[in-house]
Amino acid sequence: MKKLMLGNAAVARGAYEAGVRVVSSYPGTPSTEITENIVKYDDIYVEWAPNEKVAAEVAIGASIAGGRAMSCMKHVGLNVMADSVFTVSYTGVNGGLVLCVADDQGMHSSQNEQDSRHYAKASKIMMLEPSDSSECKKFTKQAYSLSEEFDTPVFLRLSTRVSHSQSLVEEEERTEQPLKDYEKNPQKYVMMPGNAIHRHVVVEERMKKLAEFAETTELxxxxxxxxxxxxxxxxxxxxxxxxxxxxxxxxxxxxxxxxxxxxxxxxxxxxxxxxxxxxxxxxxxxxxxxxxxxxxxxxxxxxxxxxxxxxxxxxxxxGEAPAEFEAIEENIPIRPPVMCAGCPHRGVFYVLKKLGLTVSGDIGCYTLGAAAPLQSIDTTICMGASVSAAHGMSKVRGAEFNKKLVSVIGDSTFMHSGITGLVDIVYNKGNNTIIILDNSITGMTGHQDNPTTGYTIRKEPTKQVNLITLCKSIGIEHVTVADPFDVKLFERIVKEETERDEPSVIIAQRPCALLPNMRKTYTGHCTITDKCKKCKMCMKLGCPAISLDGDAVKIDTTQCNGCGLCVNVCPFEAIEQED
Amino acid sequence: MNIMIVGVGGQGTLLASRILGNVAIKMDYDVKVSEVHGMSQRGGSVVTYVKYGEKVYSPIIDRGEADIILAFEILEAYRAMPYLKKGGKIIANTQQMNPMPVITGAMEYPKDIEKKLSERIDLQAVDALAAAKEAGNLKAVNVVLIGLLAKSTDTDKQIWLNTIKETVPEKLLDVNLKAFEIGYNM
Structure with a gap:
């Protein structure tokens, strides 16, 4: 029977049917659901790695050790794993190795619109590109046979509309692949100059064979x-x-x-x-x-x-004109994405805006802190850049500028590539203040666990990276944990820490409002009472549930979840929390 | 058949498009459903496309090509109007949710949207929020609208009921079936 399946789910199904044993990835829209769907298959070992480079190397190790392996990422994730990719092109594989990369044409959820096909050419790795879910499954399976036949990793290139469209797929049985023999083979797998120079010859020969294959393949x-x-x-x-x-x-x-x-x-x-x-x-x-x-x-x-x-x-x-349509003749307001009602980041940005700080930002839901009315974030480049770029800013502009500068980075992003930036600050005598927005989950990509949550991708309890111990062990002496909804305290801490002549970390701790536990915590809603003086302080929060009705403030009870942040910022105690 | 489902991130448009997609498979059509994940889901405008027929190639719908637009919010119905085919129909929830430019006071929420739409296209405007409340859960707005859509598409009602039973968690089934009936009979 044919099933309606997301392109990403079809890739996962293809991996399962191809006898894949190991999948390691870092989440990134539009690739995330491949790895999430792998969880359905008990025969596959699957994990969230701290970043794409680690993920790729786990898959590479699994391949060298003789099992079929996969790693999945968004286009910018491929930049992070690029170092491993260019050299695994030289070593080739033992068990089949497929790297799935999903581009985001139109930038639905990305910071750039790079075309990943250039990586295939640059790293001399073959690349397949499916057009719908059925091909996603078929090409994934074929990628494994080609990987082993030509002794090469294979890229599977996806895009938002292939990854996130559902179309019909026929499921087949899994074909178990026995582990390939593992033998020491330093000439193939130890890429020091003396060996690599010979492997480069192999790569060029492989490219010739693949070019011939391209002439006749049914692909x-x-x-x-x-x-x-x-x-x-x-x-x-x-x-x-x-x-x-x-x-x-x-x-x-x-x-x-x-x-x-x-x-x-x-x-x-x-x-x-x-x-x-x-x-x-x-x-x-x-x-x-x-x-x-x-x-x-x-x-x-x-x-x-x-x-x-x-x-x-x-x-x-x-040269045929498109269909006629009814045009809208007035300028209507756009509806950009916003932080959800109850979002823990809202308290942080409310304080940063109030203090007028320069904010070195990062990648996650909290990038929305750049939008009105919170408008706090000055820069967003890539994963981890909030920490290291702030260090550069301070070095060029000096101590006074540094006292009005903070970095904001999510828990998962900090694990991904924030740690090394922080090490740089400590090592090179920086004194930046880094705010880790610890919402207990990887938020933007839809709630994936990470090393700080205490759970694996299969929801098995595991050791939890302790952010305080981690920062202290690097050499950060001042680590403070605070609830960003306690805005007065949070403001005082930010002021104190930015004043310091030493580096410091503030861990803003409050779970994502969309997590099941928080949905149980946030019940009811807030209401404006007659004590309201229409000062509109609560409007500065940019909460989607609070808006103006004439000159009166009203709270939309269908959107409000009763998180109470507005209660904390109201100077007249005019907002009440109701169950 | 080209159906576009529009709304505000978090309103449950994804579930609605999945139900519709599965109904179309049960009718033996080729189907494509294009979804939105990631940042746009956070309270922004969300658009999903459901297309079914003998053979469907592109998963997306262009301007002037939607047979039906199912809108979860009235400003989003208005925004989607250019996508409607001549002679097509918009089914819209009259609920108003202020987007951030309105909240910050940078822009006004457009006035008389229902009137403007009905002057130009075939509009069925309903208070799906009130209907969901009547069914016992405000979150059932999506299934109320699915009920309305089922009625408009001239398909076997039982197929819809079966699909909802397969898609919705057991404990929410009664509320959702009730919401569907209310929508179907609106």
Missing amino acids: NSVEDNGSEIGVIASGIAYMYAKEALGDRVNYLKLGMIYPLPEKLIQDFAAKCCKVYVIEELDPFIEEHCKAIGIDVIGKDAFTLLGEYTPSMIKEAVL
Whole structure:
């Protein structure tokens, strides 16, 4: 029976059926649900690693030791694991190794729009790209046979619309893969210059074989509809093209996007008068076509930015206007994402805004602290940068600037890549104040456990990294734990710690309001009483439940969860908590 | 059939689109459901697409192509209007949730949305929040709206009931079945 399955769930199913034994990942939208779905399969060892580099290395170790392994990440996660990736290309594999990377065209939940296909080329690792859930499963399984056949890791490239769309998938049985023999083989696995120099030769030979394979594999297919127009596409862009153009053009669908075929493309193009390359983001396939002397239309007709749509393709290729629609003739307010009612971060940013501090920010739900009305965050670059960038800021601007500067970083992000930045501060005599926003979970990606929560991905109790002990052992002498909803105390602590001539850490501790335990804690709602002087102090919180009705403040009881933060900031005791 | 489900992150649009997707499979259609995860789920505008038919390629719906728009909030119904096909229908919950630019006072919540919509397109506006309250749980707004959608799509009601039974946790089943009936009969 066919099942409706998310692309990510289908990749997980593919891994299961392919006999995968180990999966290690760090969460990142839009890749997270692959690893979450692996949890369904008891035959697979699965874990959340502290970051993508660690995750990749766990998978690499499992592969070298003879089992099929996988690691999954979002596009920017691949940057973190890149160091391991470039060298595992040289060592090759023992058990099959697949690295799933999900790009985020349109930046639904990311800080950039990088095109991960460049990594395949740069690291000389083959890359497959499925177009729907059924292909997600099929390509995952095929990736394992190819990995072992060609002795190479394989990238599976996904995108938001493939990862997060559900389509029909036929489930099959798992094929157990016996562990491959493990033998000491330093020439293959010890990448010091004397060995690596020989492995580079192997890599180049492998690339030649893979390029030949690309000419004949069924992963790449031609659909000849007798048209003069040809379209070369892969992944979700193929689906958009197919919907827009139907059988009015010929298609070369590329399921394997690195290395790309030459003769196949030349033969396809020879039968068409005009060839379009339809690919979101960078002209990766287009540049290859042009390099082998094929005159294709690509980024001259299509944008480098964001997601494509079928009507955009129809207009560019066939010159047909998109469907008519009812336009909105007035300027309507956008609805950007906001911190939830009851969000523990709200108390922190309320204080930081009030104190007028420069805030070096990081990646997580709390990045929303950059938006009005809390508008506290000055910078957000990448995972961990809040800590190290603040150190750089202080070094260039000096002690007075430093007294008005803090870093904010979530518990999971701190584990991911905040620790090394903090070590740098201690080692190099910095005196920054770092606020770890400990909400007891990895929030933004949808509640994954991490080394500070005390539970594994399978919800088994485990040792919990103690943030206080950790910071102290690095050499931070001043570590304070505070509840960010106790705004007066929290404000005093931030003032004291930023004044210090030594580095310090404040752990802002309050669990995410969406966690089941907090949902039980936060019952009822808050109400405004007649003591209200309309000072609008509570409006400064940017709580989605509090808004103005004329000049009166009102609390929307369908959104309020009674967290009580507004009660704490009201100077007139005019807000009451009700059960 | 192209159905777009719009609302505010946290309102349960994802569950609604999954129920609809599974109903379509039971009717032997090819189906695609495009979801939104990550940052946009945090109280922002959320859009999911459900498409079914003989063969579905693209999981997304373009402007002017939705047969039905199911809106969980009235401003989101208005925002989605350009996606409606000529002759299509919007089913909208009249609930108003202020977005942050309105809360901060930077903009006003548009006035008379229902009137503006019904002047231009086929609108069925209902108070799904009151209906959910009547069913016994404010969170059942999504299933009230699913009931309305079931009625509008000319499909076998039993398929919907079976799908809800398979999707919703046991302890919430009674409330949700009640919410569905209220929506179906609105």
